Amino acid sequence: MENPGTEDVVVVGAGPGGLAVAAALRARGVDPLVVDRAAQVGDSWRNHYDRLHLHTPRGWSHLPGYQIPRRFGRWVAREDVVRYLEEYAAHHRLRLRLGTAVTRIDRSEEPRPDAARPARWHVDLADGTSLSARDVVVATGYNHTPVEPSWPGLDGYPGEVVLARDYRNGRRWAGREVLVVGTGNTGTEIATDLAEHGALRVLLSVRTPPHILSRTRFGVPAQATGIAVRRLPPKVVDRVAGVLAAVQEPDLTKHGLPRAGKDLYSRVLEGRIPVQDVGVVGAIRAGRVEPVAAVESFDGSEVVLADGTRVTPDAVVVATGYRAGLEPLVGHLGVLGERGLPATHGHVRSEVAPGLWFTGFTNPISGMLRELRIDAERIARAVTRERG
Secondary structure (H helix, E strand, O other): OOOOEEEEEEEEOOOHHHHHHHHHHHHOOOOOEEEEOOOOOOHHHHOOOOOOEOOOOHHHOOEOOEOOOHHHOOOOEHHHHHHHHHHHHHHOOOEEEEOOOEEEEEEOOOOOOOOOOOOOEEEEEOOOOEEEEEEEEEOOOOOOEEOOOOOOOHHHOOOEEEEHHHOOOOHHHOOOEEEEEOOOHHHHHHHHHHHHOOOOEEEEEEOOOOOEEEOEEOOEEHHHHHHHHOOOOHHHHHHHHHHHHHHHOOOOHHHOOOOOOOOHHHHHHOOOOOEEEOOHHHHHHOOOEEEEEOEEEEEOOEEEEOOOOEEOOOEEEEOOOEEOOOHHHHHHHOOEOHHHOEOOOEOOOOOOOOOEEEOOOOOOOOOHHHHHHHHHHHHHHHHHHHOO
């Protein structure tokens, strides 16, 4: 291991969260180093499916200190999010160290008491080098590691199994039968995309019926409601949402998709955001996407569903979610809580690991990019406030 280079602040992750924190720190006179395993900024956005657009409007989705250009439209497409992140890093003249993963973060074993701001953290990189820093901000993302399927009999299935992370578009499945597992925004959009690309039959496996909302209602983005209820007690929001659901959420029961329960905000706090309808409701009503029961197991070429039905798709697309995957990085530091997520988040100072900050590990109803902007500015204030 080479002698560590010394940095004031190391930011782990060059996605929206990491870039936002770095820019907010730069605005306060701190010059952080942003480290990412990918060769380019915004790598996860580069690899999302083609049809993806932001579910939040452009004006409410910018990061600190640089608006999303108007030329990208109200609902920004995936490729334009990438362009924005590239422009953002250049605009703020961020220092980037790309193509090198951070493998582990440890407390510094030999702090220099004579230094004005002694290093508190030791950061190991995959290339065999290391860094030391007084502050480290982890921004590797809520949706970092796909949840791998583990259904009985899956190994014997002769068809194609595709993780949502690897799905781009439905062209090559035209004229074929595909089963999509997962009813979050990703699963429902992929099902819609497959239908639009001419799949012979699209089955959407449903374990828990999702809440489905229009992206806008009377011209007002759904995000506005999310912002308004962000700090209200979950039981209050669930009660109100339950009443409004009868009017605002589509009734697809006759098409095989039962209504969701009266638990919209409670689900949000568990990381399950309502589905925004960008075509799936119409596709279900038209019979181009068919809701079916949850997957129980595989039996050769057949998929066995929870209601006993057997289907024989040519391919299965798995959109069952992600996990943060922070255990190798910081799991030994005692900073992770429920579901492997950070016990403290944003500008909240960790008592067990002062100088270690986390951003982007919630899935807020008020919009991820908006919350990343708020978090970034608060973290920057907290970091600089500690230094006097």
